[in-house]
Amino acid sequence: MILLQLFMIAAGLAATAGFYRLINGPTRTDRVIGLDLLFGVAIVFSLIAAWISQSTVYLDVAIGLALTGIAATLSWARLIQEQTAQEHDREKAP
């Protein structure tokens, strides 16, 4: 049980790294990378919570988090790509 609490602290450190990259990433892609890492850390958090409390409710939370994180990353990536292409065209135009 003490080991599970240590896991919680380590996952909190990883979440700190994700928040750092989310707040002051130089580019927009860096912020989405931080968001991706945060979703992974959230999945690990809910798995640890399931292990501690021994109830399967948190596993459903983890499945939902996985689906939401993948959809969020895909849509942000498409948005960034289209926006960058638009800015590129605007720079090229006279």
Add this chain to the structure above:
Amino acid sequence: MLLAWLLAILAILTLLVAALGVVRLPDALSRQHAATKAATLAVTMFALALILAALLSGWGWGWTLRLLVMVVILLCVLPLASHALGRAGLAESGGTGQGSRNQ
């Protein structure tokens, strides 16, 4: 049970390595490489550790089924997301794949 704890410790260490890579690597593409692959490996290994713990402790088959569904979803759809993110990072860092290669 020892194997399950060992897998969980390895998963948490991999997650910390992914976090370190996200903080310390110099480039957006290399940061994405660290975050996506190492974090996916960490989540998958932690799910396998939880499957082992649930099987060895006799907590029922609902655990195994749900965790397997989660791992299959992650491993099937996460390469798509990371590919799209990599394309976005490549387009944003200047060397896009769409026509500006001959600058």
